[in-house]
Amino acid sequence: xxxxxxxxxxxxxxxxxxxxxxxxxxxxxxxxxxxxxxxxxxxxxxxxxxxx
Numbered sequence: 001x002x003x004x005x006x007x008x009x010x011x012x013x014x015x016x017x018x019x020x021x022x023x024x025x026x027x028x029x030x031x032x033x034x035x036x037x038x039x040x041x042x043x044x045x046x047x048x049x050x051x052x
Contacts, residue, residue: 032039
């Protein structure tokens with residue numbers, strides 16, 4: 001199986017993109033776990049809790 005340098009570059013870029021997306025998603029989830037109750041109560045006091 002012959003893989004050219006261009007394919008390796010694409011695989012490296014795709015891997016970096018996947019890792020970046022996982023980092024952003026994990027950070028958002030951790031923030032939700034830590035501050036979810038406060039976020040919900042803020043939306044509830046503003047009358048926007050129906051979106052949850």
